[in-house]
Amino acid sequence: MRVVTLAVTSLLAALSGAASRAETVAIPDAREAVVQVISRGEGADPALIVGLHGYGASEPQIATLLPVELDFPHVYVAVRAPLALEDGGYAWFRFAAEAGGIVIAPGAVERAVDDLATLLPRIAEATGAASDDIHVVGYSQGGTLALALALDRPEAVASVAAFAGALPSDLATPQATAPLPVLAAHGRLDPLISEQDIALTRAMLAAAGRRVTPFDEGVPHVVGNAGRLRLQIWLADRLAD
Template sequence: MTDLALVTSEPRQSSSRSPLLVMLHGYGSHEQDLIGLVDFIDPRYRVVSVRAPLELDMGGFAWFPIEFSPVGMVMDMDEGLRSRDRLLSMLEQTQRQYGNDDSDTVTLGFSQGGAMALSMLLTAPGKLAGTAFLSGVWLRELLPDDAQSLTALEGKPVLQTHGLHDPLLPINKAHKTRDILESLPLDLTYREYPMGHEINGECLQDVSTWLAGRLPSG
């Protein structure tokens, strides 16, 4: 049994084996946040939304602590690595529970949760069919030191979305992240929108379409 708190939305359309979508919320949020998107997602998905392990004094939860200083954000990456390892353990247990594997398991993360979702894919590409990476940025410290997994990344689908007017993670950071991801053998889809640090209607439609595209037709 995983030690992370989860909320599950069962598939609204039955299939022989329901694909698995794992959602990871952003800093200061909780597992009930992204689960509200299920009505806009292909009904064949079983959706599992995960609560980050660190409770914040201001309320909500985080995958790793962030301090906001005059020179910018200071992040505790050691805690982030521990959270990633717990997420990978949770993923294995959840896949085993529902009979899923790398062919039908996708992650979706927003902001800090997006960084965690991307870290999971790049650390253990053999466990996932793809990742939707929303309003997040590349964090080198959360990635593996070796390059042995590059071959396993070949053709792995990644959706990156970002707001042109994001006040927390400016669009230039998203462009740098995009350029790095394009240098890897991923199947990257990049989209940006006239929005802030959020998921607007156009973004949600693109996410929905991309997630549906990860499923077999028919």
């Protein structure tokens, strides 16, 4: 049995200059995970919002890239990816850049999805959030993981929002099983995720019965102000359901 330390740090306290509060929780049968609390909205049975950072980054990226302010009970956390990279930062899965594009090892995304789906209810328990009201937000490689979670494990979450991410074309598309709400956002100037990539991603999700909401913004591989506002509205709508 592997025991995981879940380190929960208050970003708000750190920004105010106060000493950060660290809380550790032992989680059996999962990888080590570091989780940073970005914000809380007080109230009973808070929803859990989980942010997934991009390749080569770490959990603080989510706080600056995808901040949210919600008048609903919630806990918004950012998770550090489990794979430490040689040049610094972390990744959800490894890939290689070749002449034909990015190559991902067979099964790598599926394994990352399984690990995340296992971790989500444990994060909810550790932070006092509702395990049946989990919303995942991802950027870049974190967006790809969020979309793969929506495709393969829709029962694990209440909604998914992904920015600058796309599904690998070789992922198996399951039979239509759940009308999970998915926000699939794309930058029209993105040099890494093409219009064809995002169109295929949205088609794969729709074929699996997911309720896909497309959002296109005139930005490169980033999240612009319109994207941040769209996320704010998206999460408010989901939490109000």
